[in-house]
Amino acid sequence: MTASPASSASSARECSIANALAVVGERWSLLVLREVLLGNVRFESIAANTGGSRDILSARLRTLVEAGVLERRLYDEHPRRYEYLPTEAGWALQPILLALMDWGDRYVTQGPPPTVWEHSCGAELHLEAVCAACGEPASSGQSRLLRLGGVDQVPAG
Amino acid sequence: MTASPASSASSARECSIANALAVVGERWSLLVLREVLLGNVRFESIAANTGGSRDILSARLRTLVEAGVLERRLYDEHPRRYEYLPTEAGWALQPILLALMDWGDRYVTQGPPPTVWEHSCGAELHLEAVCAACGEPASSGQSRLLRLGGVDQVPAG
DNA sequence: ACTGCTGAGTTGGAAAATCCAACCCACGAC
DNA sequence: GTCGTGGGTTGGATTTTCCAACTCAGCAGT
Numbered sequence: 469m470t471a472s473p474a475s476s477a478s479s480a481r482e483c484s485i486a487n488a489l490a491v492v493g494e495r496w497s498l499l500v501l502r503e504v505l506l507g508n509v510r511f512e513s514i515a516a517n518t519g520g521s522r523d524i525l526s527a528r529l530r531t532l533v534e535a536g537v538l539e540r541r542l543y544d545e546h547p548r549r550y551e552y553l554p555t556e557a558g559w560a561l562q563p564i565l566l567a568l569m570d571w572g573d574r575y576v577t578q579g580p581p582p583t584v585w586e587h588s589c590g591a592e593l594h595l596e597a598v599c600a601a602c603g604e605p606a607s608s609g610q611s612r613l614l615r616l617g618g619v620d621q622v623p624a625g
Numbered sequence: 626m627t628a629s630p631a632s633s634a635s636s637a638r639e640c641s642i643a644n645a646l647a648v649v650g651e652r653w654s655l656l657v658l659r660e661v662l663l664g665n666v667r668f669e670s671i672a673a674n675t676g677g678s679r680d681i682l683s684a685r686l687r688t689l690v691e692a693g694v695l696e697r698r699l700y701d702e703h704p705r706r707y708e709y710l711p712t713e714a715g716w717a718l719q720p721i722l723l724a725l726m727d728w729g730d731r732y733v734t735q736g737p738p739p740t741v742w743e744h745s746c747g748a749e750l751h752l753e754a755v756c757a758a759c760g761e762p763a764s765s766g767q768s769r770l771l772r773l774g775g776v777d778q779v780p781a782g
Numbered sequence: 783a784c785t786g787c788t789g790a791g792t793t794g795g796a797a798a799a800t801c802c803a804a805c806c807c808a809c810g811a812c
Numbered sequence: 813g814t815c816g817t818g819g820g821t822t823g824g825a826t827t828t829t830c831c832a833a834c835t836c837a838g839c840a841g842t
Contacts (some may be wrong), residue, residue: 469804472690473760476638479675480675480676480831481674481675481676481739482739483723483726483739483740483789483833484726484727484728484729484730484733484734484738484740485655485656485659485722485725485726485729485740485761486656486726486731487655487733487734488669488726488728488729488733488774489655489725489729490708490733491733492670493650493652493655493763494652494799494801495650495651495799496800498642498645498646498650499642499643502640505631505765506770506773508831510818510819511818511820512817512818512819515819516639517637518637518638519637519638519639521800521801521802521803521820522802522820523800523801523802523820523821523822524799524800524801525759526819526820526821527799530750531778533627536732537732540683542663543823544818546808546809546811547808547810547817547818547819548808548819549818549819550818550820556729557728557732558743560731560732561728562722562765563724563752563754563763564724564725564728566722566763567647567721567724567754568641568642568645568646568721568776569640569641569642570637571642571714571717571718571721572640572643572644572645572646572648573640573692573713574640574714575643575645575648575693575714575717575718576644576645576647576648576695577641577644581641582639582640582641582772582773583640583641583642583769583770583773584770584772584773585768585769586768586769586770586771587719587756587759587761587763587767587768588629588767588768588769589756589758589759589761591756591757591758591759592758592771593756593757593758593763593768594756594757595720595754595755595756595757595763596754596755596756596757597636597707597720597723597724597746597752597753597754598752598755598758598760598788599744599746599748599750599751599753600751600753601746601748601750601751602744602748602753603693603753603755603760603763604658604744604745604746606720606723606744606750606752607778608716609720610744610745611744611745611750612741612742612743612744612745613740613741613742613743614741614742614743615739615740615741616739616740616751617665617744621808624631651828652828652829653829667789667790668789668790669789669790672790673837676827677829677830678830678831678832679790679791679792679831680791680792680829680830680831681828681829682791682792683791683792701789703837703839704788704789704836704837704838705789705790706789706790706841707789707790707791714793741809745821749803753841780826
């Protein structure tokens with residue numbers, strides 16, 4: 469937790485990708501999020517389904533709560549037991565996880581996709597990233613950098 | 626490179642998110658990708674713009690090349706110099722980076738977004754994840770798990 | 783010929799994160 | 813009273829990461 473990618477050396481870009489990774493970029497963070505978003509909100513099931521060591525999971529859960537991505541809620545008074553619920557920021561990570569899954573299905577996983585979602589329209593869910601304004605796909609070549617690290621970019625050409 | 630999140634303990638879920646993270650989930654990997662996709666394909670500019678140590682960047686570049694995400698290309702014979710170009714799999718990570726950026730803008734970065742893209746439609750680019758089949762947003766509650774780790778799920782209710 | 787500069791790394795040693803198994807504590811059930 | 817469960821913590825070994833310094837090769841200037 470000392471030097472995050474975002475806050476390291478001299479002239480690294482100020483960048484929300486790095487800032488996001490400083491919060492959810494550590495090992496196991498996104499796997500913990502996966503479980504929590506699937507509804508496995510208790511320590512035991514998170515440990516079982518991710519396969520991570522209990523100590524680092526404990527640490528990750530703590531940092532994710534501190535970062536406001538999860539909320540730790542007491543669900544049983546007497547043997548004090550807690551569960552970890554996604555906050556709004558936590559739910560907002562779902563598209564990232566689905567996009568990672570899609571990419572993994574396509575370029576890493578051998579054989580058929582191990583996990584399949586059905587969209588409310590009835591089809592198997594595959595993500596597409598579109599421009600929120602016009603709805604057109606935001607694929608490569610369809611976008612241009614306007615400003616980077618607070619510095620406006622000059623159009624090439 | 627020994628124990629990736631994907632290949633660890635006993636009963637961890639078989640999952641393309643974990644598989645994807647085994648490839649691009651290490652520290653600095655996605656920041657390297659960011660630079661390469663921005664066109665900074667040479668070691669020096671990757672080091673300068675990410676702020677990562679040269680040794681781990683060197684290691685990351687090697688693993689990303691081995692994973693087929695980048696391609697190492699000789700661009701100068703005599704002082705042997707190489708550059709790192711994204712493969713198709715590398716370009717396919719762009720939506721993930723943009724989604725991370727959006728999330729970071731919204732929930733982590735203080736103040737105005739440091740990086741702004743313009744879509745070909747003229748608007749500032751903000752991503753939306755939609756179902757590839759019907760085009761409707763794939764937000765939470767709009768999808769249902771069909772199969773997980775090779776095991777079909779029973780609909781709740 | 784000598785000096786410095788650039789690009790692309792490698793090396794060495796310190797510091798931090800991760801791994802793993804084992805342990806702890808509180809409770810409820812048998 | 814012993815077992816099992818949930819939710820962790822502790823100790824010690826192993827791996828990564830950090831950082832600065834170094835290398836090596838070619839070119840540019842003087």
